[in-house]
Amino acid sequence: xxxxxxxxxxxxxxxxxxxxxxxxxPTPARPAALAGNWLATQGRLPLAFMGLGLAWLVAATALLVxxxxxxxxxxxxxxxxxxxxxxxxxxxxxxxxxAVYQLAPVALGTTLCNERHGWWHFGLHAVGVPGMVYSFWxxxxxxxxxxxxxxxxxxxxxxxxTWRTVQRSGRRGTVVWSLTLAAGWLLTTVxxxxxxxxxxxxxxxxxxxxxxxxxxxxxGLVGFFVTLLQGVGFQLVPMFTLGEVRDWRLANIGLGLxxxxxxxxxxxxxxxxxxxxxxxxxxxxxxxxxxxIGLKRALDSRKKRALDPGTRSFLRGGAGGCTAAIAGIAxxxxxxxxxxxxxxxxxxxxxxxGLAGGLLPCIAGMMCKIVxxxxxxxxxxxxxxxxxxxxxGALTHPRIERWGLALQGIAVVPLLVGAWTLSELWLRxxxxxxxxxxxxxVADMLGVLKHLWFVPAPVPAMKRGGSR
Amino acid sequence: MSATPDSTAVWDALRSIPDPxxxxxxxxxxxxxxxxxTDGDIAVTMTLTTPSCPxxxxxxxxxxxALARLPGVKNVNVAMVFDPPWxxxxxxxxxxxxxxxxx
Numbered sequence: 001x002x003x004x005x006x007x008x009x010x011x012x013x014x015x016x017x018x019x020x021x022x023x024x025x026p027t028p029a030r031p032a033a034l035a036g037n038w039l040a041t042q043g044r045l046p047l048a049f050m051g052l053g054l055a056w057l058v059a060a061t062a063l064l065v066x067x068x069x070x071x072x073x074x075x076x077x078x079x080x081x082x083x084x085x086x087x088x089x090x091x092x093x094x095x096x097x098x099a100v101y102q103l104a105p106v107a108l109g110t111t112l113c114n115e116r117h118g119w120w121h122f123g124l125h126a127v128g129v130p131g132m133v134y135s136f137w138x139x140x141x142x143x144x145x146x147x148x149x150x151x152x153x154x155x156x157x158x159x160x161x162t163w164r165t166v167q168r169s170g171r172r173g174t175v176v177w178s179l180t181l182a183a184g185w186l187l188t189t190v191x192x193x194x195x196x197x198x199x200x201x202x203x204x205x206x207x208x209x210x211x212x213x214x215x216x217x218x219x220g221l222v223g224f225f226v227t228l229l230q231g232v233g234f235q236l237v238p239m240f241t242l243g244e245v246r247d248w249r250l251a252n253i254g255l256g257l258x259x260x261x262x263x264x265x266x267x268x269x270x271x272x273x274x275x276x277x278x279x280x281x282x283x284x285x286x287x288x289x290x291x292x293i294g295l296k297r298a299l300d301s302r303k304k305r306a307l308d309p310g311t312r313s314f315l316r317g318g319a320g321g322c323t324a325a326i327a328g329i330a331x332x333x334x335x336x337x338x339x340x341x342x343x344x345x346x347x348x349x350x351x352x353x354g355l356a357g358g359l360l361p362c363i364a365g366m367m368c369k370i371v372x373x374x375x376x377x378x379x380x381x382x383x384x385x386x387x388x389x390x391x392x393g394a395l396t397h398p399r400i401e402r403w404g405l406a407l408q409g410i411a412v413v414p415l416l417v418g419a420w421t422l423s424e425l426w427l428r429x430x431x432x433x434x435x436x437x438x439x440x441x442v443a444d445m446l447g448v449l450k451h452l453w454f455v456p457a458p459v460p461a462m463k464r465g466g467s468r
Numbered sequence: 469m470s471a472t473p474d475s476t477a478v479w480d481a482l483r484s485i486p487d488p489x490x491x492x493x494x495x496x497x498x499x500x501x502x503x504x505x506t507d508g509d510i511a512v513t514m515t516l517t518t519p520s521c522p523x524x525x526x527x528x529x530x531x532x533x534a535l536a537r538l539p540g541v542k543n544v545n546v547a548m549v550f551d552p553p554w555x556x557x558x559x560x561x562x563x564x565x566x567x568x569x570x571x
Contacts, residue, residue, distance in 0.1 A: 042522075042525075102522075106520050106522045107520060109519065109520055239489075239517075239518060239521075240489065242490070242517065242556055242567065303556040303559060303564070303567055304490065304567045304568065305567065305568035306567075306568045373488065373489070373522070373523075376488045376523075377488075377522070377523065377526065380488070381488075381523065381525075381526035382526075384485055384526045384527065384529065384530025384533070385484075385485055385529065385530030385531060385532065385533030385534035385535075385537075386530075386533055386534075386537075388484075389486060389488070390491075391486060391487075391488055391489070391490065391491030392488040392489060393489070393491065394491065
């Protein structure tokens with residue numbers, strides 16, 4: 001039996017489960033020592049994913065600064081696909097997986113089912129994604145298959161780990177369903193991506209590769225990210241603002257509509273069924289609006305009036321996502337002249353709205369909350385009760401954080417103008433604004449992470465007096 | 469032999485522990501339900517803002533540690549309860565001011 005399991009046997013997880021009567025936590029010295037060990041190991045895996053995500057944020061931004069005109073090419077171009085995967089699979093998915101490894105046990109009131117599998121996922125992801133981006137850039141489908149297989153294997157471990165953690169917890173509810181479904185959609189997305197690459201190489205299914213690419217993209221964006229954020233938002237926003245979700249109906253309807261919408265939209269994109277695609281897009285937009293209204297009601301009940309930059313950014317991302325969903329409705333409408341051709345209102349505009357205007361502020365906002373908290377847990381958690389400890393938010397530099405997030409948001413405008421008018425100048429301005437915003441954001445995050453290595457003084461041994 | 473701590477000393481010790489998210493100490497946050505001191509034995513009943521509070525483990529351990537460090541303490545017993553559940557109505561006036569709830 002591991003130390004963690006021993007700890008569960010003595011009852012520490014009762015901290016995390018609502019009880020109908022008072023629960024006595026272990027008082028003998030040995031469980032207390034075990035508790036310290038268990039707590040000391042918390043957060044390593046999610047922090048590793050956050051660190052890798054930061055590295056990808058820098059790399060993906062550098063790629064955009066070096067080649068901003070990629071945004072004026074048709075979206076199926078291999079180098080555009082490489083850039084997209086650097087951002088989505090490199091930054092967004094890496095951070096989101098790290099967040100799930102942290103949030104799933106918290107939301108489920110248990111520990112992660114298998115942390116070792118989580119580390120295997122980390123290794124496979126760290127090796128596989130750079131290989132995939134390189135393969136896309138070079139247009140090497142065979143190499144892409146090898147690295148894609150590694151990434152898929154990691155995602156299999158992630159999904160199974162999430163599902164088993166959910167199963168072990170025995171919990172149900174909107175947040176649990178969102179975690180379960182999001183893991184399933186991410187796995188589906190990666191498998192469809194592998195199918196797409198294999199079909200380009202061997203051509204064993206007579207299907208339009210661009211249509212399959214669009215279905216693959218929406219499985220990931222709506223299936224993984226929207227589904228995840230629709231659940232996680234209702235867990236995190238009330239927790240960080242001392243608010244409460246009094247009525248879960250809107251959250252449930254939002255989640256249900258996004259699933260129905262995606263199940264309608266993905267086949268419609270694949271087989272060019274415009275009316276069905278419109279229905280799916282409408283359902284997805286409605287789902288995001290429902291979740292948004294539900295979150296606003298939770299926010300209205302908050303006791304912490306001032307919203308910190310991370311929460312603001314998360315909410316701004318939600319609004320950006322809704323805007324992208326509305327743009328998606330226009331794109332998928334029957335008879336719509338807009339498509340893959342560069343210039344004007346096209347799929348690239350929709351992608352910039354969704355990724356830079358929606359997902360980037362959401363994920364960056366989540367990082368602003370999660371990274372300081374995990375760092376606090378590791379650096380200052382053991383000092384609680386033994387000396388003064390700062391608040392997690394005090395580890396950040398608010399002004400740098402605010403400016404970093406703001407510049408990332410402002411950069412969306414010139415990027416949209418550049419992609420619409422095919423103007424290299426506007427694209428360069430947008431890419432550089434984004435780069436400055438990212439540089440400030442990364443500097444702030446590194447300033448937080450340095451507390452892991454530069455803790456002021458060692459913690460003295462726990463005093464043992466009497467039975468505690 | 470040192471004097472046994474009174475309830476004021478215990479409340480003060482608990483007041484030294486901040487919640488990492490809000491920066492408000494756990495007494496003003498309303499997390500301490502009761503304190504009993506009898507001949508060096510301390511019994512505290514406390515809660516968390518939410519049962520799934522990720523920093524709950526450290527707050528619980530920190531409360532025990534801070535109390536065990538008080539002079540004259542023989543036994544410390546900290547019970548974590550979730551009934552009644554914590555509500556924002558339990559915030560002290562000072563905490564509400566810190567959180568921007570009241571001027």
